[in-house]
Amino acid sequence: MTKRKVLLLGEIEHAHESWTSLSSLAELISPQSRTRAEFLDECKDGQLEGVVVVYRTFASVDITGRFDEELIECLPQSLKFICHNGAGYDQVDVHVCTARGIKVSNTPNAVDDSTADVNMFLILGALRNFNTSMTALREGKWRGCPPPPLGRDPEGKTLGILGMGGIGRNLKKKAEAFSMRVVYHNRKKLPDEMAGGAEYVGFEELLGMSDVISLNLPLNNHTRHKISTHEFSLMKRGVVLVNTARGAVIDEAALVSALNSGHVASVGLDVYEDEPKIHPGLIANPHVMLVPHMGTWTVETQTAMEEWNIGNVRSVLETGALRNVVPEQVDL
Numbered sequence: 001m002t003k004r005k006v007l008l009l010g011e012i013e014h015a016h017e018s019w020t021s022l023s024s025l026a027e028l029i030s031p032q033s034r035t036r037a038e039f040l041d042e043c044k045d046g047q048l049e050g051v052v053v054v055y056r057t058f059a060s061v062d063i064t065g066r067f068d069e070e071l072i073e074c075l076p077q078s079l080k081f082i083c084h085n086g087a088g089y090d091q092v093d094v095h096v097c098t099a100r101g102i103k104v105s106n107t108p109n110a111v112d113d114s115t116a117d118v119n120m121f122l123i124l125g126a127l128r129n130f131n132t133s134m135t136a137l138r139e140g141k142w143r144g145c146p147p148p149p150l151g152r153d154p155e156g157k158t159l160g161i162l163g164m165g166g167i168g169r170n171l172k173k174k175a176e177a178f179s180m181r182v183v184y185h186n187r188k189k190l191p192d193e194m195a196g197g198a199e200y201v202g203f204e205e206l207l208g209m210s211d212v213i214s215l216n217l218p219l220n221n222h223t224r225h226k227i228s229t230h231e232f233s234l235m236k237r238g239v240v241l242v243n244t245a246r247g248a249v250i251d252e253a254a255l256v257s258a259l260n261s262g263h264v265a266s267v268g269l270d271v272y273e274d275e276p277k278i279h280p281g282l283i284a285n286p287h288v289m290l291v292p293h294m295g296t297w298t299v300e301t302q303t304a305m306e307e308w309n310i311g312n313v314r315s316v317l318e319t320g321a322l323r324n325v326v327p328e329q330v331d332l
C-alpha cells in the first residue's frame with residue numbers, strides 16, 4: 001500500500017523534531033514549484049496525488065498565492081485537510097474548502113500573548129506619541145524641534161476592543177493592568193465568565209465612547225473595510241486607533257484622511273492593507289507608529305504555533321480528525 005503523504009508549503013523553522021517524527025506515519029513531501037503557475041501545474045499533473053493533509057505557512061503565499069477557488073479546485077482529490085500555521089486564515093477561502101469537503105485548522109491560542117503584547121506596545125506608543133521623538137533622536141535632534149506635544153496616559157481611558165476573541169481577551173487583561181476601562185463589541189455577547197467583566201456595547205456605541213480603539217477581528221467578507229470614512233466620523237475627535245489584526249479591516253485611504261484632519265490623533269499599526277506595501281500617507285505622518293507585522297514574532301510563539309500545527313497534522317494521521325477547525329466549520 002502506498003504511504004499517505006503530507007505536503008509542506010513553507011518552512012518548519014523551530015519544531016524540527018516534531019515534524020520529523022511524522023515520517024513514521026506518512027511520507028513528508030515539499031513541492032517542486034517556485035511560482036503559483038508551477039504549483040497549479042504540479043497539482044494538475046497529478047504529482048501531489050496521495051496528499052491527505054497540507055501544512056502551510058503564511059509566507060508560502062509568496063509561492064502558491066492565495067488558496068482561492070482556482071487553486072483549491074486543482075488540489076488532489078485525496079486532500080482532506082489544510083493546517084494553516086497562523087491565527088488569521090484569510091489567505092484560505094474556507095467557503096470553497098467546505099464545499100469540497102476539506103477541513104481547515106488554524107493556530108488560535110498560541111498567538112494570543114505575543115500579539116496582545118504588541119497591541120499594548122502600540123497603544124502606549126501611540127498615546128505617548130513616541131514615534132516623533134524616536135525619529136528625531138536618530139536624526140540627532142533629541143526630542144525634535146519643536147518637541148512633540150505631551151502624550152496621554154492610558155490610566156482611566158476607555159479602550160474599545162472590536163473583536164473579543166483570544167487576542168482581544170488577552171489584551172483586556174493587559175490593558176486593565178494599566179487601569180484602562182475596557183468595553184467590547186463582538187457579533188455575539190460573550191458569556192460573562194469569558195468577558196471577564198468587560199462591558200458589551202453596540203458597534204457604533206463603541207466607536208463613539210472609546211478613547212482608544214483596538215481592532216482584533218478576523219478579516220473576511222463581513223469585516224473588509226469595517227472601519228472607513230463613516231465609522232471615523234462616529235469616533236471621538238482625538239481618538240487613538242491600533243490594529244494588529246489584518247490591514248484590510250481598515251480602509252487605509254480613509255484612515256490617512258482622518259489622521260490628516262486631526263480627527264484621529266495617532267495610530268499604531270502592525271498590519272497593512274497591501275502588505276508589504278504601506279500607504280505613503282501613513283509613512284509620512286509622524287503620529288503613526290509602524291511595526292512590520294511582528295505580532296507573533298517571538299521564539300516562544302513561533303515554536304508554539306508550529307507545534308500546534310504539527311499536532312493537527314499528527315491528529316489527522318492518527319485519528320482522521322483535526323484538533324481544532326476554524327470557526328466557520330465548527331458546526332458542520
Ligand SMILES: O=CC(=O)O
Nearest residue numbers: 086087088111296
Ligand atoms: O498574523 C499572524 C497570524 O495570523 O497568526
